[in-house]
Amino acid sequence: MRPTVYITRRIPDEIIAKIVEQCDIRMWDETDIPVPRNVLEKEISSVEGLYCLLTETIDREILAKASRLKVISNMAVGYNNIDIKAAKEKGITVTNTPGVLTETTADLTFALLMATARRLIESSDCLRGGNWKTWSPMQLTGQDIYGATLGIIGMGRIGASLAKRAKGFDMNMLYYNRSQKPELEKELNMKYTDLDTLLRGSDFVCIMTPYTPQTRNLIGKREFSLMKKSSILINTARGGIVNENDLFQALRDGEIWAAGLDVFEQEPVCLDNPLLTLPNVVTLPHIGSASIKTRMKMAELAADNLLLAIKNQTPKHVVV
Numbered sequence: 001m002r003p004t005v006y007i008t009r010r011i012p013d014e015i016i017a018k019i020v021e022q023c024d025i026r027m028w029d030e031t032d033i034p035v036p037r038n039v040l041e042k043e044i045s046s047v048e049g050l051y052c053l054l055t056e057t058i059d060r061e062i063l064a065k066a067s068r069l070k071v072i073s074n075m076a077v078g079y080n081n082i083d084i085k086a087a088k089e090k091g092i093t094v095t096n097t098p099g100v101l102t103e104t105t106a107d108l109t110f111a112l113l114m115a116t117a118r119r120l121i122e123s124s125d126c127l128r129g130g131n132w133k134t135w136s137p138m139q140l141t142g143q144d145i146y147g148a149t150l151g152i153i154g155m156g157r158i159g160a161s162l163a164k165r166a167k168g169f170d171m172n173m174l175y176y177n178r179s180q181k182p183e184l185e186k187e188l189n190m191k192y193t194d195l196d197t198l199l200r201g202s203d204f205v206c207i208m209t210p211y212t213p214q215t216r217n218l219i220g221k222r223e224f225s226l227m228k229k230s231s232i233l234i235n236t237a238r239g240g241i242v243n244e245n246d247l248f249q250a251l252r253d254g255e256i257w258a259a260g261l262d263v264f265e266q267e268p269v270c271l272d273n274p275l276l277t278l279p280n281v282v283t284l285p286h287i288g289s290a291s292i293k294t295r296m297k298m299a300e301l302a303a304d305n306l307l308l309a310i311k312n313q314t315p316k317h318v319v320v
């Protein structure tokens with residue numbers, strides 16, 4: 001009997017074709033609307049494989065319905081949307097897509113850092129709004145990137161790739177991570193510090209750590225009070241790592257200078273989120289890995305992981 005797979009969003013045709021060679025599929029055939037929970041609950045009860053995105057919450061309750069499920073293949077590197085413990089208890093393999101998105105996400109993080117520091121969105125809006133009256137000595141002045149100190153919280157693959165880009169801009173680098181990385185440190189000329197030292201000493205603080213119960217609200221009121229008034233916070237990891245209310249207050253009260261955010265506690269972010277009212281915040285709709293090539297590679301890797309696990313072989317990237 002061919003196994004059955006449920007795919008929670010329309011993915012590229014060539015990836016669907018690859019899965020169909022070995023499995024029967026059902027799919028939530030929409031590009032812009034996540035599968036409703038009641039539909040997913042029903043579908044998960046009768047399939048061997050689930051191909052899902054970070055927009056699906058795969059919690060204990062939904063997994064209780066998954067009586068035949070062998071594998072959950074998440075088309076993302078982050079897997080905070082899945083209850084890993086509950087999956088493990090049920091003997092369900094969970095896979096993700098690290099590696100293929102590293103450089104693209106580091107590119108976006110550096111682009112966001114530059115856009116925030118040099119006020120690119122505000123500047124473009126100024127021009128289009130007819131407010132560019134003349135060249136003016138201090139108009140739309142930002143912060144220098146070259147020679148500044150970058151603090152990286154989380155020195156995994158993407159953190160290291162960000163550091164390589166920063167090296168090219170002659171930035172000084174501090175990093176905070178669970179474990180020290182002596183070789184990387186030497187190669188990139190970075191200094192390992194505790195979190196408070198990093199926050200006090202950095203002109204830019206970039207969050208590059210996974211979202212876990214330990215990193216939830218890692219950056220809040222206390223941490224903003226340690227940061228320089230001229231500093232910039234960049235978050236391309238997960239929204240919940242930063243306390244958004246505290247961030248709003250820190251930006252409004254001038255405790256920090258600006259923020260660049262690709263991720264939010266709730267996504268899509270509500271349009272009445274006060275952060276969207278501030279001129280010193282650059283906001284993006286979670287596009288860290290969104291290049292055509294990288295999204296294709298992620299979709300393909302998620303399919304490879306799924307197909308291997310469904311045949312009881314070891315997938316390329318196993319979470320549990």
Ligand code: GLV
Pocket residue numbers: 054075076077078079101237288289
């Ligand atoms: C994107 O945020 C991912 O985790 O792949």
